[in-house]
Amino acid sequence: MKLPAFEYLRARSPEEAWQLHSEVEGDAVYLSGGHSVVPSMALRLQAPSRLIDISGIADLHGIAVQGEVLRIGAMTRHAEVMDNPLVARHAPLLALAAPHVAHPAIRNRGTLGGNLALADPASEFPAAVLALRAKIEIMGPEGRRHVPADDFFLDLYETALAPGEILAAVHVPLPPADRVFAFDEIARRRGDYAMVGVAAQADLEEGVVVDASIALFSVGFTPVRATAAQAALIGAPLSPESLARAQASLAEDLDPPDDPGFPAPRRLQLARVLLGRVLNRMETRP
Amino acid sequence: MKVLVNTIVNGAPVQEAVTPRSSLADFLRDDLGLTGTHLGCEMGACGACLVLLDGAPVHACLVLAVQAEGGRIETIEGLTETGAVADLQESFHDRNALQCGYCTSGMLMSAQALLARNAAPSRDEIRDALSGNYCRCTGYEAIVDAIAATGRARAVTAAPANTEAAE
Ligand SMILES: Cc1cc2nc3c(=O)[nH]c(=O)nc-3n(C[C@H](O)[C@H](O)[C@H](O)COP(=O)(O)OP(=O)(O)OC[C@H]3O[C@@H](n4cnc5c(N)ncnc54)[C@H](O)[C@@H]3O)c2cc1C
Ligand code: FES
Numbered sequence: 200m201k202l203p204a205f206e207y208l209r210a211r212s213p214e215e216a217w218q219l220h221s222e223v224e225g226d227a228v229y230l231s232g233g234h235s236v237v238p239s240m241a242l243r244l245q246a247p248s249r250l251i252d253i254s255g256i257a258d259l260h261g262i263a264v265q266g267e268v269l270r271i272g273a274m275t276r277h278a279e280v281m282d283n284p285l286v287a288r289h290a291p292l293l294a295l296a297a298p299h300v301a302h303p304a305i306r307n308r309g310t311l312g313g314n315l316a317l318a319d320p321a322s323e324f325p326a327a328v329l330a331l332r333a334k335i336e337i338m339g340p341e342g343r344r345h346v347p348a349d350d351f352f353l354d355l356y357e358t359a360l361a362p363g364e365i366l367a368a369v370h371v372p373l374p375p376a377d378r379v380f381a382f383d384e385i386a387r388r389r390g391d392y393a394m395v396g397v398a399a400q401a402d403l404e405e406g407v408v409v410d411a412s413i414a415l416f417s418v419g420f421t422p423v424r425a426t427a428a429q430a431a432l433i434g435a436p437l438s439p440e441s442l443a444r445a446q447a448s449l450a451e452d453l454d455p456p457d458d459p460g461f462p463a464p465r466r467l468q469l470a471r472v473l474l475g476r477v478l479n480r481m482e483t484r485p
Numbered sequence: 486m487k488v489l490v491n492t493i494v495n496g497a498p499v500q501e502a503v504t505p506r507s508s509l510a511d512f513l514r515d516d517l518g519l520t521g522t523h524l525g526c527e528m529g530a531c532g533a534c535l536v537l538l539d540g541a542p543v544h545a546c547l548v549l550a551v552q553a554e555g556g557r558i559e560t561i562e563g564l565t566e567t568g569a570v571a572d573l574q575e576s577f578h579d580r581n582a583l584q585c586g587y588c589t590s591g592m593l594m595s596a597q598a599l600l601a602r603n604a605a606p607s608r609d610e611i612r613d614a615l616s617g618n619y620c621r622c623t624g625y626e627a628i629v630d631a632i633a634a635t636g637r638a639r640a641v642t643a644a645p646a647n648t649e650a651a652e
């Protein structure tokens with residue numbers, strides 16, 4: 200369908216964005232890639248009176264190592280997440296996730312910041328930033344703050360962003376050279392939203408897992424950290440036995456929605472199968 | 486309120502006042518009469534509306550015309566005129582890779598972008614690149630064949646130049 204009418208304004212600075220946002224309290228929407236906002240307006244799921252284009256704000260652009268972290272600007276398109284050498288090196292789970300996000304042409308426009316701000320529970324990047332133990336840089340009229348990914352995704356399409364606040368960047372801690380990673384999802388067709396997905400990383404010392412970080416998506420209202428499965432891996436080598444323990448622990452971590460077309464026990468079973476596959480495929484970054 | 490938009494469409498500068506709710510596809514079709522860009526679903530699912538924006542395929546139904554400010558747009562009309570996709574079009578024709586043709590301009594955009602990145606894609610890679618393009622007529626096999634054949638043919642034409650460079 201054609202879009203309902205709205206007013207379109209460009210913000211050149213964060214201050215201008217907040218100003219334009221507060222003028223029509225509750226009825227303005229920020230526009231980055233627009234690849235979630237525009238289809239949802241076409242489907243009449245939303246009809247804001249004002250779209251504020253924030254893509255021109257300089258602070259939201261660029262990918263750079265800053266001290267101990269890789270800062271990835273919110274306006275980074277999915278295609279750039281997929282191809283950028285710094286992302287491949289320092290945030291490999293994002294690079295591994297990117298080919299699973301939508302279709303090639305959508306990846307040319309959709310942005311990392313828009314994807315995380317939307318927080319679709321079936322989305323790949325939110326789980327990847329959770330597994331990477333990244334922080335989300337948020338700026339608002341009250342100042343700038345850095346929220347751990349664990350505290351950012353609050354509920355269905357609900358994040359730590361207050362109305363009017365802007366997601367500026369993602370900060371990924373630089374990984375040690377021998378950290379291992381893997382990412383995969385099960386979807387009906389390539390490019391479809393996942394039925395279940397897993398992002399995982401682990402640190403080993405003398406062959407023994409000393410730290411593990413595992414996040415699943417499409418298993419509930421938010422991406423979910425698999426705390427029990429992580430604990431099941433620690434203190435042992437990655438072996439068929441420890442993998443089986445982690446798979447069994449998933450029942451403690453997940454409480455998937457019960458959908459008549461996709462019952463909870465089946466989703467849990469798919470999650471177990473996929474977790475096994477992912478843990479079998481853990482590799483250092485290229 | 487209309488917004489003034491400056492773009493380069495198929496090589497020619499264009500300045501137009503557009504309503505914010507106009508998609509890039511509406512702008513190309515209704516304001517510029519470039520009806521080779523098709524609209525199917527208007528929600529990003531079918532790929533009939535693909536155009537090149539700054540060289541990369543995008544859904545013209547999901548990009549607002551106002552968002553194309555400062556952008557360089559190429560439509561199927563432009564790529565046909567320059568001959569950039571002449572071999573792909575020829576190959577689609579030879580292999581009967583179109584029937585009604587509704588999906589074809591979008592298919593050609595995806596194919597052109599794929600071959601620019603990956604000169605010799607496998608059939609799986611071609612299918613992956615077309616994951617956002619629906620065709621309701623052909624069953625896709627012929628489209629995959631046509632793209633694979635063009636990739637091979639382009640490799641042969643490019644080969645002598647590479648040999649020269651190596652010498
Ligand atoms: C056919 C189709 C298939 C898709 N498949 C997938 C898929 O498999 N996996 C997946 O993850 N996604 C998928 N998507 C969604 C796509 O990845 C979106 O582009 C992305 O989720 C949103 O990014 P955007 O830049 O387009 O955001 P926009 O649409 O511009 O914005 C999305 C929301 O976030 C807010 N927002 C945007 N940027 C910021 C910011 N910097 N700070 C604060 N708020 C902000 C907006 O106000 C809006 O509410 C699909 C989309 C389509 C059309
Ligand atoms: S019309 Fe744009 S994707 Fe269908």
Ligand code: FES
Binds near residue numbers: 585589
């Ligand atoms: S040829 Fe008819 S939709 Fe593809």
